[in-house]
Amino acid sequence: MAGRQRTNFLKLGVSNILPVQTLNFLHLDTTKKKRENQYAMDNTNSLCAAEAGQNFVDWFYTQLNSAKPISSAYTTNNEPYKSFSSPLPSSSSPTVGIKSDICLNGRVISSPEELETQLSSSKQFPKCPADKTVRYAVESFDTTVVNGDYRVACPENLLEIHGKDDGVRMMISLNVSGTVYYGVDKLPKENNESYVVRKHFNDHFLLVPNWDVIGRQNKNKNFVGRRYIIASHIHRAFDD
Amino acid sequence: MAPPTGPRGGNANRLSTRSTTAPRAGGISKRRNAVRTDRDGDVSMNGPAGGNAPTGPGGRGRGGRGRGPRSGGRSRLVQNIRDHIETKAIIKIHGLKNSKAAGNKDGGLRGLLDFLERKTAKEKTIVLSRGIIDGDWVWIKVKKEDAPIILRLNGFTYAGAPLTIQETTEIMPTPTAIVSREAAETKAKLLTVLANRYNAEQKVLDLSALGTDPILGNLGTFDSQSLAQKSFKALVHLVGSQYTDPEEKRAAIPAVSLARNDITDVEQVYSLATSLPKLLRLDLTGNKLDNLSKISKWKDQFRYLQELHLTGNPVTAQPNYLAEILSWFPSLQILDGQQVRTPAEAAENFKSYMPQPIPEYPSNMRDGEANVAASFLTSFFDYYDRDRSALVSQFYDFESSFTLISKENTARDKSWKAYSQYSRNIQKLGPRNRQTPERVYTGSKKIAEIWNSLPATRHPILAEAVTWIVDCHTFPGIADPNNPSQFAMGLVINVNGSFEEADTTQNLFGVRKFSRNFILGPSLPGAPYPYRVISDHYTVYGWKPYPPGTVVAPIAPPATVTTTAPAIAPVTTEISPGAARVDDVTKTQMIQELSRITGMTAEYSQLCLSGAADWNWEMALKSFEETKAALPANAFIAA
Numbered sequence: 001m002a003g004r005q006r007t008n009f010l011k012l013g014v015s016n017i018l019p020v021q022t023l024n025f026l027h028l029d030t031t032k033k034k035r036e037n038q039y040a041m042d043n044t045n046s047l048c049a050a051e052a053g054q055n056f057v058d059w060f061y062t063q064l065n066s067a068k069p070i071s072s073a074y075t076t077n078n079e080p081y082k083s084f085s086s087p088l089p090s091s092s093s094p095t096v097g098i099k100s101d102i103c104l105n106g107r108v109i110s111s112p113e114e115l116e117t118q119l120s121s122s123k124q125f126p127k128c129p130a131d132k133t134v135r136y137a138v139e140s141f142d143t144t145v146v147n148g149d150y151r152v153a154c155p156e157n158l159l160e161i162h163g164k165d166d167g168v169r170m171m172i173s174l175n176v177s178g179t180v181y182y183g184v185d186k187l188p189k190e191n192n193e194s195y196v197v198r199k200h201f202n203d204h205f206l207l208v209p210n211w212d213v214i215g216r217q218n219k220n221k222n223f224v225g226r227r228y229i230i231a232s233h234i235h236r237a238f239d240d
Numbered sequence: 241m242a243p244p245t246g247p248r249g250g251n252a253n254r255l256s257t258r259s260t261t262a263p264r265a266g267g268i269s270k271r272r273n274a275v276r277t278d279r280d281g282d283v284s285m286n287g288p289a290g291g292n293a294p295t296g297p298g299g300r301g302r303g304g305r306g307r308g309p310r311s312g313g314r315s316r317l318v319q320n321i322r323d324h325i326e327t328k329a330i331i332k333i334h335g336l337k338n339s340k341a342a343g344n345k346d347g348g349l350r351g352l353l354d355f356l357e358r359k360t361a362k363e364k365t366i367v368l369s370r371g372i373i374d375g376d377w378v379w380i381k382v383k384k385e386d387a388p389i390i391l392r393l394n395g396f397t398y399a400g401a402p403l404t405i406q407e408t409t410e411i412m413p414t415p416t417a418i419v420s421r422e423a424a425e426t427k428a429k430l431l432t433v434l435a436n437r438y439n440a441e442q443k444v445l446d447l448s449a450l451g452t453d454p455i456l457g458n459l460g461t462f463d464s465q466s467l468a469q470k471s472f473k474a475l476v477h478l479v480g481s482q483y484t485d486p487e488e489k490r491a492a493i494p495a496v497s498l499a500r501n502d503i504t505d506v507e508q509v510y511s512l513a514t515s516l517p518k519l520l521r522l523d524l525t526g527n528k529l530d531n532l533s534k535i536s537k538w539k540d541q542f543r544y545l546q547e548l549h550l551t552g553n554p555v556t557a558q559p560n561y562l563a564e565i566l567s568w569f570p571s572l573q574i575l576d577g578q579q580v581r582t583p584a585e586a587a588e589n590f591k592s593y594m595p596q597p598i599p600e601y602p603s604n605m606r607d608g609e610a611n612v613a614a615s616f617l618t619s620f621f622d623y624y625d626r627d628r629s630a631l632v633s634q635f636y637d638f639e640s641s642f643t644l645i646s647k648e649n650t651a652r653d654k655s656w657k658a659y660s661q662y663s664r665n666i667q668k669l670g671p672r673n674r675q676t677p678e679r680v681y682t683g684s685k686k687i688a689e690i691w692n693s694l695p696a697t698r699h700p701i702l703a704e705a706v707t708w709i710v711d712c713h714t715f716p717g718i719a720d721p722n723n724p725s726q727f728a729m730g731l732v733i734n735v736n737g738s739f740e741e742a743d744t745t746q747n748l749f750g751v752r753k754f755s756r757n758f759i760l761g762p763s764l765p766g767a768p769y770p771y772r773v774i775s776d777h778y779t780v781y782g783w784k785p786y787p788p789g790t791v792v793a794p795i796a797p798p799a800t801v802t803t804t805a806p807a808i809a810p811v812t813t814e815i816s817p818g819a820a821r822v823d824d825v826t827k828t829q830m831i832q833e834l835s836r837i838t839g840m841t842a843e844y845s846q847l848c849l850s851g852a853a854d855w856n857w858e859m860a861l862k863s864f865e866e867t868k869a870a871l872p873a874n875a876f877i878a879a
Contacts, residue, residue, distance in 0.1 A: 043677035050671035057667070101713050106601030107829070118598065134595045140645045140665040144680060144775045146759050151727060152717040171717055173732075175757050175777045177647070182595040197597055202755045202779070204734045206715060234711045234734045237598055240753075240782060 045145045048167025052228050053143035053174050056207060059226065061136045061176075067120065071112035074100035074230045080211045081229075084153040098152060101232045115233075136201065139178040146206065147171040155211055161218065168214060172207040172228060180237050200240040206232035329387035332408045333378040339401035347373050348399070353380070355398050360389050372413060379412045429455055430471070430478055443492065445479065447472075448499035448523070473511050480515030495521035499549075503527040505534045513541035521547040530554035532564050539568035543593060546586070547574040601829070606713040611858075612771065613712040613733045614702070616760065621699040625739075628691040628798045635773045636684040637764060639721075643680055644690075647781030654746045655783045658695050687776075695743035696797040709736040718761040718774070730774070731760040741783070742795040749792065753782035830857065835877070838864050844875040 063070050075081040081098040102109040109115045119134075149164035150171045162168040182197040213225030333352070341348030353368040360366045366389065371380040382390060387407055394405040433455050437446045450456055456471065483489035493516055503509060503524070512519070519542055529535060532555060548569065550556055556576065558564075565575060570593045571586045573579060581589065607613035616635070623631035636642075646659035664679035681687055700707045711734045718730035735756045742749050756778050763772035786792055827849070834845040834857075848867075849860045 046677040046680055047671070050666050050676045053666060054671045098716065101715060103604050103711050103713065105598050106604045106709070106711060107599075108604065108606075138667055140647060140667050140779065142643050142645050142664050142666055142777060142779075144641050144643055144777060146730070146761075146775055147717060147719045147727075149719050149724075150717055173757065173759055173775050173777065175645075175755070175779060177645075177755060177779055177781070180597075182597050197594070199597055200753075200781075202734070202736055204732065204757050206732060206759075208717065231717070232713065232715050232732055234713075234732070235598075236709060236711065236734070236736055236755075238600060238709065238736065 044165055044167040045148045045170060049143040049145050049170055049172045052170075052172060052207065053141060056174065056205070056226070056228055057138055057141050057176060061138055064119070064136050065134070067133065069116060071116055073226060074102070074112040074115075074233070075208060076100045076112055078210060078212070078229055080153040080155070081208075098231065100230050103234045105236060105238075134183075135181045137178050137181065138176055141174060141176040143175075144173050145170050146173045150208060152208065153211060154209070155215065158211060158215060158218075162214075169209055170207075170228075171231070172205075174203075174205040174207055176203040176205070177201065179240070198240065199237040201235070201237040203236075204232075204234040205230050327384055328381050329384045330408050330410065330412050331380050331382060331387060331390060332406050332410075333380070334376055334404040335398065335401045336373070336378050336403075337376050337401075339399035341399040349373055349378060352378060352398060356390060356393060359393055359396065360386075363389055366390070372415060372418070374413045374418050381412060426474075427478070429458075430475055434475065434478060438493075442495070444495045444497060444521075445493050446497045447475065448497045448501065448525075450501055469508050472509055476509070476511045476515045489516070490518040494519065495523075495547075497523035497525075498527070499523050499525040501527055503529060505529070506538050510537060513538055517541065518544045520544060523549040524553065525549045526552035528553065532558055532561065535565070536568070542569055543590065544571050545569045546571055548572060549576055551576045603708065603710040604712075605710055605858075607731055607733070608714055612731055612760065613710065616758075616771075617710065617733065617735065618702050620758075621702065624691075624798070625696075625698050626796075626798055629688045632684045632688040632691065634768050635771075636687055636776075637767065637772055638683045640684060640687065640773045640776065641680050641682045642687045642690065642776045643778070645777075645779040647779065648783075655743070655748050655750070657746060658693070658743055659780055662690060692798070695741050695745075695748075696795045697742075698740040698795045699737065700739070707737055710734070718759075720762050721764050722762060728762045731758075731771070733758045733760065738782075740792065740795060742797075744797070748785065749795075750783055750785040752780055752784075755779040755781075827855065830855065830860075834860060834864070837861075838868075839876045840864070840871070841875060841877055844871070 060070065060073065062068075071077055076097075076099045084098050100112060102112065102115050104115060104118055109118060148167075148170050150169045151159065154169060158169070178201060180199050180201045182199070207228040208231045210225065210227055210229045213223070213227055216223045216225065217227070336342060336348050336352050339348060339352075341351045344351060349371050353371055357366060357368055364386065366382065366386045368380055368382065371378050373379075391405055391407060393403065396403050433453060434445070436455075438444075439446060450468075450472070479493065480489070483492060496512065496516065496519060498509060498512075501509075504527075506524075506529070522542070522545060529550065530553070535550075535555065548565070550565075555561060562575065562580070566572060566580060570590045573581045573583060573586050605611075605613055620631065620635070623634070643664045644659060644662045645665045646656050646663040647665075648656045648660070662679060662681070664676065666673075666676055669676050669679075681690055702708060702710075712732060714729050714731050716727060716729055718728045720726050720728035735758075736754075737756075738751055738753045740750075741752045756776070758773055758777075759775040760771045761774045763769060827846075830849055831842055831845045834840065834849060835842050838845065838848075838861075840848065848864055849855055
């Protein structure tokens with residue numbers, strides 16, 4: 001069992017995420033490497049979650065800062081989650097579709113598209129020069145694995161391939177905080193401090209696997225796509 | 241050995257090869273076989289005379305700069321030091337300023353040195369290299385043995401002025417020191433100009449008609465256009481640098497007048513926008529701005545400018561003058577003495593130029609019917625302050641994980657010392673850092689250990705909704721330890737707030753801000769509560785000491801040893817998160833939402849919310865359910 005899992009982990013699970021060096025030492029069989037190997041095995045979920053968090057944070061805030069769409073990153077718009085139908089523990093009737101839960105500064109947002117509208121309405125300043133936009137500067141983030149055995153909407157074949165310690169079928173809790181500047185294109189310098197409204201922001205995401213992309217990357221590791229998408233997003237920006 | 245050297249046209253004859261760049265008349269001597277010299281033109285005694293022909297243009301083909309003989313291998317630094325302590329004498333000469341030569345390009349310096357060389361030539365060939373003019377004095381450096389010869393010239397008349405020559409032990413000034421001293425003098429003069437022109441009563445900086453200013457005139461500022469621009473820049477820069485705090489600057493200089501300065505393009509005075517970006521009133525009356533494009537460089541600047549005067553500029557006759565100016569300065573209310581916007585219009589217009597922050601709403605708690613989040617948080621922070629070990633044993637088990645981020649991740653600042661050793665900021669560490677997985681602390685024992693090493697805290701009570709922001713909701717997909725094949729509902733709670741902190745090891749007392757995120761899920765059989773903490777993430781940032789004079793009740797350190805785990809009484813009192821923070825916008829939103837959910841009219845929705853519920857969403861829904869049957873038909877929106 002363990003042998004099979006490890007093969008899978010090497011072949012499929014981590015190869016897309018972990019750096020080549022890591023994989024190299026996983027293959028080598030010297031005593032020292034063995035120890036590191038063990039260490040890496042124990043922390044596969046944690047390592048993969050950190051890597052996934054970094055990728056997500058890099059992508060998400062780049063999109064926000066350049067006013068590009070983010071709605072595709074929510075489960076609401078993801079096919080396996082959209083068509084998922086199963087009775088949830090708390091309700092008796094089957095629920096169709098797993099929607100992302102989005103809460104923007106204390107207000108529940110019905111859809112990712114609505115979120116985009118809300119975010120861009122804060123940027124609708126037609127007369128403002130294009131470079132004086134909203135900028136999120138991430139100062140810290142952190143990930144933890146909430147559930148290494150995530151199964152919601154998971155296709156049968158992936159459930160077989162990826163074990164619960166392979167760092168793939170994970171629900172990840174991601175905390176991001178930093179500063180958001182309303183009114184500049186870059187971090188404020190002394191001279192344009194006058195146009196900046198600063199707020200501290202705190203974002204919490206629950207990330208879940210993007211089954212489609214993971215499936216396709218198993219077949220073709222060069223396939224480009226986000227491996228994790230947003231099941232829950234809580235945003236707060238307030239005065240520091 | 242001395243390196244091969246470049247050409248030195250007749251450098252054997254030192255007298256005739258001055259280090260000046262222009263060829264000088266007279267003194268051309270017969271070219272002889274060059275004595276071999278090193279790269280500084282010093283004679284190398286043992287080289288074969290004339291044996292090395294010049295080999296192309298060398299970088300320093302200016303031999304004979306008159307430095308004393310020195311051996312080839314010694315470093316320049318050593319030589320300089322030797323000059324000072326052993327062989328060189330410093331001589332001060334007065335009188336050049338009064339001579340006719342003072343009007344020469346170099347202030348007559350070269351002429352004076354030539355004069356001295358000529359007069360001493362009979363006795364000894366002395367080469368005088370660089371001299372420095374500093375005010376009324378000329379400074380030169382000569383070999384010690386040559387000093388008496390030059391001093392003998394004291395009292396000679398040079399170009400109609402008597403010379404005073406004296407040896408001194410003072411340190412010869414360097415060229416840069418002279419420049420910076422001159423700059424300081426200019427700065428002082430410019431500051432005087434500013435002081436004269438600042439009206440402290442009306443808070444107006446009057447930079448009008450700078451061309452007629454006597455001090456600036458003496459400085460020669462307006463001789464040329466570029467010099468005038470530079471001095472304006474210097475003036476404006478000085479204004480900006482007088483205040484370190486931008487708010488203070490804004491309050492001190494709300495108005496500037498640049499009237500009657502012959503400005504043809506605002507580019508000439510552009511720096512005003514960067515030095516005083518929050519200017520409220522600007523007077524450009526009587527300048528020579530003839531085209532809107534001459535002002536357009538200032539658009540997107542001066543967003544707070546309320547009053548602008550351009551009267552007397554040709555540009556005011558342009559057809560689209562008013563419209564363009566209005567669109568460039570969003571807050572403008574008065575143009576050339578005419579009101580063009582009301583203050584309210586200006587404020588509204590200003591908004592459209594600036595991205596606006598997302599509106600903030602109070603806590604959003606969707607934690608199901610049992611109010612799990614409210615009761616959990618109330619217990620949590622109460623016990624976190626008092627007894628962390630007991631808290632861990634209540635809500636955490638061997639699978640719970642805890643992570644911490646200290647925003648200032650430097651142990652050098654002691655207000656962060658207690659936290660930074662645990663900090664897991666992946667943005668800083670990087671996902672592949674060994675510490676990234678190591679700093680996920682799993683298991684109640686480890687978590688309690690870390691918590692007990694953190695400073696003592698005191699959180700405000702949760703009912704004081706002003707200081708807390710709590711958002712939470714349930715979500716599917718948590719592993720159910722009791723039924724591995726199923727998944728259960730989890731609860732995510734995001735808390736933002738602050739607490740008082742007593743760090744007794746560093747003797748620091750103050751207030752710290754934090755964000756804390758909990759993921760709650762079903763607990764194992766036999767646990768004190770049906771739910772447990774699966775993931776606890778803690779971000780601390782923004783520490784501030786208490787303001788001076790604050791009287792603070794001492795914070796008791798949390799108990800570190802718990803003999804018996806005290807049962808936490810189930811929290812029955814319902815807290816009403818956010819009740820104190822409901823503003824009108826939120827109320828409107830709540831009314832609409834309630835109306836949408838219940839089908840009641842806005843009027844009845846408002847009644848329902850503002851009644852016993854007191855703008856508590858859960859309470860309002862509850863009271864609606866209770867009174868639904870009794871409501872009249874007109875309470876609902878007709879289908």
